[in-house]
Amino acid sequence: MRANQRIAELAGLRGVHAAFQWLHLQEQRLLAWQMEMLRIPAPPYKEEQRAAWVRDRFVELGLEQVQIDAEGNVLGELPGKIRNGPITMLSAHLDTIFPNEMLPEPRLEEGRVYAPGAADNVAGLTGLLAVAAAMNAAQLMPGHTILFAANVGEEAEGNLRGMRHLFFRSEYAGRIRSTICLEGAGTENVVVGAIGSRRLQATVTGPGGHSWTEAGAPNPIVVLSKAIAAMERIKLPRQPRTTWNVGRIEGGMSVTSVPERASCLIDLRSVDMDQLISLEVQVHRAIEDAVLEANDDAGDRRLSLQVTTIGDRPAGALSKEAALLETIQAVDRHLRLRTELRIGSTDANVPLALGREAIAVGAGGIAGGIHTHGEWFDPAGRELALRRILLILLDAAT
Template sequence: MMAWTRRVHRTAVSAALLIGAIPAFAAPTPAAVATIKRIEASPAFAKAVAAIDAGHDNWVADIITLTEIPAPPFKESARAQAYRDMFMARGLSDVEIDAAGNVTGLRKGGGDGLIVVSAHLDTVFPEGTPVKVRREGERLYAPGVGDDSTGLATQLAFIDAMNQAGIRTKADILFVGTVGEEGRGDLRGVRHLFTKGKYQGRAKAFFSIDGGGMDSLTIGGAGSKRYRVTFKGPGGHSFGAFGLVNPMTAMSQAVVDLYKIAAPADPKTTYSASVVGGGTSVNAIPGEVWMEFDMRSVTADELAKVEKRFLAILDEAAATENAARSTRDGRITVEPVLVGDRPAGATPLSADIVQFSTAAHAAQGITVQYRSSSTDSNIPISLGIPAVTISRVASGGRNHSVDEWIGIEKADNVKLKRIGLATILDTAGM
């Protein structure tokens, strides 16, 4: 029986995940422990771990190489081309850059289905951001050095280890470097992979290498709604037209009222007024201003509630300004445009992919912590495909900032890759 069709753990927890928070942790089932022990005891896996250990410096070098190839939002092509070459050098078959810009490469197994292992190519940093890596002892510093350049390098380390150990899996494994994971990319790469690409409908399980820490496993997909909202008005001279309605006032009121929403901590729900622009001169009432907003929740119901209230707030803010000042030259209008829509959901604790990872962590003396986040896993989760996001590196910090860093200490990072590889191999059937 294929690995992903076995059910090693059945509880009522999976139903709870649909309506509430994810438990922080759970013990692996005996069946999951047994399958991980079998893999850990195999000579081939021992060779793979030895290859990971011996290849540590190559892993660090790959991180540096990939980080220093800029991959700003919607401009990932240079990094994609380099990553395609890295896939080809490792002997993957059917290597290509697809219509969305994803890099895909197939490691053929026994043909008993397909699993997907991925990391994302893009960073959050705009074009022109310096990306030279600085090494200080056992740390690397650079924008994007962790998220997700290290995920890409870790994926390559998995391929190298499997190749050097001569491991053949029952399932084929599709390795992917996705585009559009960050920000306004709105998961466009993984959406294409699962809904339009040539592998559509074939994947039975999905791994995203896009987390950090020794004990972290993301099984919940935090959904999001993102809007760019434009407030318009007649505009005018700040002195001569004083008293006319001002779109800036309406927008400001919308922000104030948004932050009055009582968002639940459980299930975690958040919102943010994020980016702003508009106006023409310090001495002019603006004719147009805009702002971008982000709303997130680990459940679809709570996300829908905050979105509904947000849209009502926009209309109320415009109406309040129109009632407060003169509309003789025109009224305030508001135009919300949805620019990001990520589905919420969770992979049940009963899914093999979760149980295998839990057991693989436990085999190394680690109690895994289940988390929710917004990653490429959101899309397969929304399609009912078991998906998790696993850690790319043992330690790191300051993600999405110019002083982002990762720790490259050998022992913990070898252990972490051992955990990730064991989980992938158990899911793929070894």
């Protein structure tokens, strides 16, 4: 059956209409959930409180096999007619970039929510709960089991640890056929390609000393500066797009001392893993050559170098022939939505790098100020986005 016809028939089912009706009537409940979650801190590696709250909601919504796994992901199953076959996963990450002490009381003013994390990713978590609740209320049974996952570790230093656990070490690792990640607000974009990244910390250390009496001692700041200048000469391909950035550099104690230490943070990105690896090799070489040059005349005042990988996200892409891509395009035609296929760095990186079908989509509404203290979320349009997610999920789990 063609995808357009399949989606039209799915949208016409009585149970699906009942789920749509639940979503239409329950916006106040969704806002209440959103406000409650925003009061619970969930910085990277400290998502436990929010995870416990979501676990309790999973139980209330009738999901089965509810658990918090060894990595901290909250999981719950909606059994399908075929229970032991492949599964479809709907996920949203628990964590935000904000530390505990930076969480002001969320405000609701004229229907708009103001709070750090209101969109990224409490809007996604609210969408996850909304779809589970609507399916439970309508007593919808998918063809195959659906795994609802509120996962840890999407932001920054979290390094996709929740998704890595699910796809490499969990009991579901070999069964997840397709993944739909709910990321922030909106319906305008669908992430179908994963930007790979390596994040490095380069640290140069030496004996240091007084700027007058130890003049000529190798200077870690100067050496890192030369390394960065050499990185500027690396030729990057226009396609596949590949970039690098030094986002932070620090070192030294005072204007009158040769620093004992200097370090910098380097971000490398590409949509192609081979290009990413090649760039990483060239960056390592630039730093190592700068240190070797400084040590040539250093005598016993030699510098040492340590380069540490502090982030590693794989690249990948959804095949143009993927069933999940056909599904979302058919759903968008049915709902008369115009969306753009994009690349991004999301939880979908992990399954896409493994060759599994995965996308990341917004959970509806409008948002601004992402990753700032002025972040806000407006639920206008959320109902349509949740209908979209429900149809994609049900078709993927057929």
